[in-house]
């Protein structure tokens with residue numbers, strides 16, 4: 001750990017031929033950039049695009065946040081591309097909800113990677129990247145729920161009122177979650193800043209998992225579920241729990257501030273857990289499709305383009321409108337100064353140093 005107030009040039013064994021990047025200590029970057037218990041290796045908040053790209057190869061506190069989602073994006077992207085390029089797979093409407101899930105997985109992994117890489121371009125870019133990060137998570141959950149809606153509801157719950165309102169509610173909750181996630185970053189209202197996301201995310205998460213809750217609480221006959229899929233559903237639920245614990249606890253860096261600025265910080269563990277849970281969700285949905293195809297086609301009929309791709313595209317469009325609106329709002333003269341003022345409120349700043 002370098003002395004307080006001094007900057008440091010990041011070095012890694014394989015970057016000897018690359019231009020160096022100067023990293024900063026916590027007290028040298030704006031409040032909005034500071035992460036709890038991370039004391040050093042911050043990038044400048046006025047980096048060039050080239051520096052943003054180069055930072056992926058230097059030892060900053062965002063480097064592994066980028067790679068822990070970019071590598072899974074490459075893997076899932078290649079697998080999804082194989083499905084998209086397979087004429088027999090993409091032309092079968094029964095597979096469309098699975099493609100929606102896989103594509104939304106690519107969206108969130110790439111969105112997160114981009115957000116972590118370019119958040120140091122400017123302070124406005126920092127906020128916009130933050131919005132993109134949360135919005136793409138929200139879009140991913142919509143894609144997941146499109147697949148849940150088609151493949152995961154047990155036989156006795158299909159075509160009930162809950163099944164019919166499931167996807168419209170997911171759609172609304174995704175927008176509400178994204179809006180409150182964005183608001184918590186800059187709102188001057190204490191309660192919204194501190195508790196907004198803590199309320200909307202659990203509501204959204206619980207509703208999304210309604211089909212699994214049916215199975216857990218009311219059981220499922222062998223004809224209405226896939227035992228292989230059940231194993232994967234349990235595995236991704238465990239991974240989701242670990243992801244939530246990593247995100248909320250700030251462990252291990254909370255125990256030794258400054259020791260995990262580069263590697264093994266909680267956000268990297270959170271990313272790894274989310275990549276693992278996506279892997280298990282992929283296999284759970286594959287198993288559901290394989291094992292329940294005849295039953296689901298008989299009970300639900302053939303999925304439609306509007307009910308699968310249409311839902312995802314409409315959700316992406318509305319998130320784009322939300323992010324564009326926030327970007328325009330952020331660029332209004334004096335807006336950043338107002339945010340700085342709200343960040344310095346006593347109830348917020350006591351956590352910062």
Ligand SMILES: [Zn+2]
Nearest residue numbers: 065112267271
């Ligand atoms: Zn992240």
